[in-house]
Amino acid sequence: xxxxxxxxxxxxxxxxxxxxxxxxxxxxxxxxxxxxxxxxxxxxxxxxxxxxxxxxxxxxxxxxxxxxxxxxxxxxxxxxxxxxxxxxxxxxxxxxxxxxxxxxxxxxxxxxxxxxxxxxxxxxxxxxxxxxxxxxxxxxxxxxxxxxxxxxxxxxxxxxxxxxxxxxxxxxxxxxxxxxxxxxxxxxxxxxxxxxxxxxxxxxxxxxxxxxxxxxxxxxxxxxxxxxxxxxxxxxxxxxxxxxxxxxxxxxxxxxxxxxxxxxxxxxxxxxxxxxxxxxxxxxxxxxxxxxxxxxxxxxxxxxxxxxxxxxxxxxxxxxxxxxxxxxxxxxxxxxxxxxxxxxxxxxxxxxxxxxxxxxxxxxxxxxxxxxxxxxxxxxxxxxxxxxxxxxxxxxxxxxxxxxxxxxxxxxxxxxxxxxxxxxxxxxxxxxxxxx
Amino acid sequence: xxxxxxxxxxxxxxxxxxxxxxxxxxxxxxxxxxxxxxxxxxxxxxxxxxxxxxxxxxxxxxxxxxxxxxxxxxxxxxxxxxxxxxxxxxxxxxxxxxxxxxxxxxxxxxxxxxxxxxxxxxxxxxxxxxxxxxxxxxxxxxxxxxxxxxxxxxxxxxxxxxxxxxxxxxxxxxxxxxxxxxxxxxxxxxxxxxxxxxxxxxxxxxxxxxxxxxxxxxxxxxxxxxxxxxxxxxxxxxxxxxxxxxxxxxxxxxxxxxxxxxxxxxxxxxxxxxxxxxxxxxxxxxxxxxxxxxxxxxxxxxxxxxxxxxxxxxxxxxxxxxxxxxxxxxxxxxxxxxxxxxxxxxxxxxxxxxxxxxxxxxxx
Numbered sequence: 001x002x003x004x005x006x007x008x009x010x011x012x013x014x015x016x017x018x019x020x021x022x023x024x025x026x027x028x029x030x031x032x033x034x035x036x037x038x039x040x041x042x043x044x045x046x047x048x049x050x051x052x053x054x055x056x057x058x059x060x061x062x063x064x065x066x067x068x069x070x071x072x073x074x075x076x077x078x079x080x081x082x083x084x085x086x087x088x089x090x091x092x093x094x095x096x097x098x099x100x101x102x103x104x105x106x107x108x109x110x111x112x113x114x115x116x117x118x119x120x121x122x123x124x125x126x127x128x129x130x131x132x133x134x135x136x137x138x139x140x141x142x143x144x145x146x147x148x149x150x151x152x153x154x155x156x157x158x159x160x161x162x163x164x165x166x167x168x169x170x171x172x173x174x175x176x177x178x179x180x181x182x183x184x185x186x187x188x189x190x191x192x193x194x195x196x197x198x199x200x201x202x203x204x205x206x207x208x209x210x211x212x213x214x215x216x217x218x219x220x221x222x223x224x225x226x227x228x229x230x231x232x233x234x235x236x237x238x239x240x241x242x243x244x245x246x247x248x249x250x251x252x253x254x255x256x257x258x259x260x261x262x263x264x265x266x267x268x269x270x271x272x273x274x275x276x277x278x279x280x281x282x283x284x285x286x287x288x289x290x291x292x293x294x295x296x297x298x299x300x301x302x303x304x305x306x307x308x309x310x311x312x313x314x315x316x317x318x319x320x321x322x323x324x325x326x327x328x329x330x331x332x333x334x335x336x337x338x339x340x341x342x343x344x345x346x347x348x349x350x351x352x353x354x355x356x357x358x359x360x361x362x363x364x365x366x367x368x369x370x371x372x373x374x375x376x377x378x379x380x381x382x383x384x385x386x387x388x389x390x391x392x393x394x395x396x397x398x399x400x401x402x403x404x405x406x407x408x409x410x411x412x413x414x415x416x417x418x419x420x421x422x423x424x425x426x427x428x429x430x431x432x433x434x435x436x
Numbered sequence: 437x438x439x440x441x442x443x444x445x446x447x448x449x450x451x452x453x454x455x456x457x458x459x460x461x462x463x464x465x466x467x468x469x470x471x472x473x474x475x476x477x478x479x480x481x482x483x484x485x486x487x488x489x490x491x492x493x494x495x496x497x498x499x500x501x502x503x504x505x506x507x508x509x510x511x512x513x514x515x516x517x518x519x520x521x522x523x524x525x526x527x528x529x530x531x532x533x534x535x536x537x538x539x540x541x542x543x544x545x546x547x548x549x550x551x552x553x554x555x556x557x558x559x560x561x562x563x564x565x566x567x568x569x570x571x572x573x574x575x576x577x578x579x580x581x582x583x584x585x586x587x588x589x590x591x592x593x594x595x596x597x598x599x600x601x602x603x604x605x606x607x608x609x610x611x612x613x614x615x616x617x618x619x620x621x622x623x624x625x626x627x628x629x630x631x632x633x634x635x636x637x638x639x640x641x642x643x644x645x646x647x648x649x650x651x652x653x654x655x656x657x658x659x660x661x662x663x664x665x666x667x668x669x670x671x672x673x674x675x676x677x678x679x680x681x682x683x684x685x686x687x688x689x690x691x692x693x694x695x696x697x698x699x700x701x702x703x704x705x706x707x708x709x710x711x712x713x714x715x716x717x718x719x720x721x722x723x724x725x726x727x728x729x730x731x732x733x734x735x736x737x738x739x740x741x742x743x744x745x746x747x748x749x750x751x752x753x754x755x756x757x758x759x760x761x762x763x764x765x766x767x768x769x770x771x772x773x774x775x776x777x778x779x780x781x782x783x784x785x786x787x788x789x790x791x792x793x794x795x796x797x798x799x800x
Contacts, residue, residue, distance in 0.1 A: 036533070082496065116492075121497065194491065
């Protein structure tokens with residue numbers, strides 16, 4: 001289906017800043033500041049040294065809570081994405097700069113203006129990861145407040161993106177603002193857009209989420225889909241499904257890149273890599289984190305349990321609202337049953353069970369093995385590339401860039417120099433208005 | 437009029453008449469930094485600045501300038517009418533992080549119906565209402581900066597805790613137009629509170645300036661007129677429980693130094709400054725006379741310093757730095773190097789205590 005398939009199929013790479021995230025290890029002696037600009041500079045420059053397509057920042061607009069108190073076991077706190085990326089534009093030259101920005105708690109005019117500004121200031125390197133939320137919990141920090149129906153989230157996001165593009169397109173090719181007017185279900189706005197057309201025309205749009213609605217939204221409007229990583233088979237099925245949806249929107253398969261978020265652990269030998277991976281998992285799942293992970297499923301106070309002891313014999317309370325600002329488990333009773341069975345079968349403690357059942361690293365092995373496996377995922381149409389999520393700030397990408405990137409280059413599946421200036425160039429995406 | 441005893445403060449606008457290229461702003465910022473100015477400002481508005489080439493987001497531009505400069509303060513205009521106070525707080529705090537303590541913001545409002553239609557959520561409102569709301573925004577923005585105590589991040593391996601959540605605080609702000617729960621997503625910025633500036637020329641802004649501003653800009657053509665506004669601001673700051681001396685008042689002047697060293701301006705018969713509608717008064721003349729004017733107003737205690745807008749950047753900023761500033765330095769009236777690293781240090785303002793930490797300590 002894709003004329004670039006074959007042994008030389010090119011991989012796209014991005015780096016996710018390891019921030020507010022339960023895979024980020026903060027207790028390691030090498031773990032640096034999560035907020036100092038120097039950490040962002042180090043990671044961005046490392047990604048650019050590795051000729052990555054882009055650097056990615058996540059967002060959270062309300063600190064997460066558990067039992068009505070601020071969650072304190074993971075990294076907390078981060079800078080505001082678009083401002084950090086504007087600053088990073090000064091210390092990088094080619095690297096794409098992707099900000100996650102919520103479509104529920106922003107307005108199209110203001111955000112379109114900020115994104116176009118970043119695109120100007122970076123010479124055409126801006127990207128926007130469109131996310132939506134529906135919770136009144138986050139809404140408590142905002143004027144607009146509250147709640148969107150789940151179903152309205154994607155219609156609002158789709159209309160938001162379409163409206164932003166109307167604004168970006170509203171100037172004449174000669175550089176004169178023309179009036180725009182948008183009157184839709186979610187937005188009724190009109191006037192003149194205050195920013196001249198930016199180098200990319202439209203900043204690159206990323207959509208994160210694997211649901212049916214998310215896939216359809218990505219197929220209609222996004223340039224990249226940031227998805228979950230799984231098996232090769234699952235990746236191929238997802239890839240085929242999403243690419244198949246594009247034609248209905250008048251788009252070609254290469255117009256949407258599929259990039260799963262992945263973690264990785266390198267070692268000189270396969271055994272050493274496995275050992276490291278296990279050690280990182282122990283760092284990621286502290287005894288306190290293990291109990292809290294269980295409480296999120298059980299929905300009851302488990303603080304009296306020993307993390308090194310067996311799983312609780314009481315059943316979860318499915319109606320609990322103990323955790324706020326997180327994705328919920330769809331069926332806590334089923335998860336609990338599965339975890340109990342695993343714990344009994346292998347004789348695992350609470351902490352060991354959590355380590356075993358959550359977030360094993362995506363790629364573990366020697367640099368050669370990791371390079372081969374990544375190339376295979378792309379060659380077999382399970383992905384167009386990867387968004388790497390290191391576990392350490394700021395040095396978590398160093399080894400990958402030093403040891404894996406050269407091997408990908410040797411295989412002929414990754415660029416040896418940037419050939420273009422803009423993020424659209426790196427991704428092989430057309431600029432708006434450009435013929436296919 | 438109380439005589440000014442403090443050191444002279446100087447700032448410059450780097451407004452870019454339609455420029456989108458980062459190097460343009462970097463060049464102006466470095467020029468201002470070479471003159472050891474306290475800070476640069478970049479104006480902004482929510483909607484387009486009238487017909488013409490538009491402009492990029494000011495806070496983004498100065499974030500782009502931050503890593504390319506070392507010491508100079510960075511003060512963009514940020515509007516409060518159609519924006520989210522939570523986002524404003526996080527963006528200014530982040531500008532402070534990326535500049536390592538050099539951020540401020542000039543509080544702006546959006547008064548036009550045209551701007552209201554760009555958002556479509558509420559109609560245009562009278563200036564008095566917008567400035568009252570802007571005061572609330574400035575208030576909650578600073579509360580959100582304080583919502584993290586400086587030592588909230590503990591990384592305690594024994595208990596598995598990254599933060600001490602007792603040192604994070606809900607702000608639970610309720611204003612006339614909005615509520616904000618908090619805490620911020622951004623840890624307390626390096627300066628504690630980035631600097632807050634207000635153009636206090638219009639009387640409708642003065643209550644907000646007196647309550648919340650660290651720096652006030654005033655447009656006046658005579659030192660007496662400037663001094664009267666300064667006295668009023670300081671009086672009102674005192675009435676609202678602040679230290680009146682904590683407010684740095686700068687005279688705003690547009691400078692056109694293109695006519696040569698000593699040429700007198702067209703308004704020289706009535707004084708060196710010509711009033712201009714909706715813009716700072718115009719100084720047209722030589723850099724030496726401008727230095728005399730600045731020194732005269734400052735020595736008379738009319739203002740704490742000047743905020744200049746170059747009529748034609750970069751030429752007028754270059755002439756200001758190389759001529760006027762150099763002369764003021766030579767006369768010992770202006771710093772020749774930056775003794776501090778943060779904007780608050782340039783302004784001689786201490787890093788503020790955290791209101792929530794004080795309350796928590798007090799409750800012990």
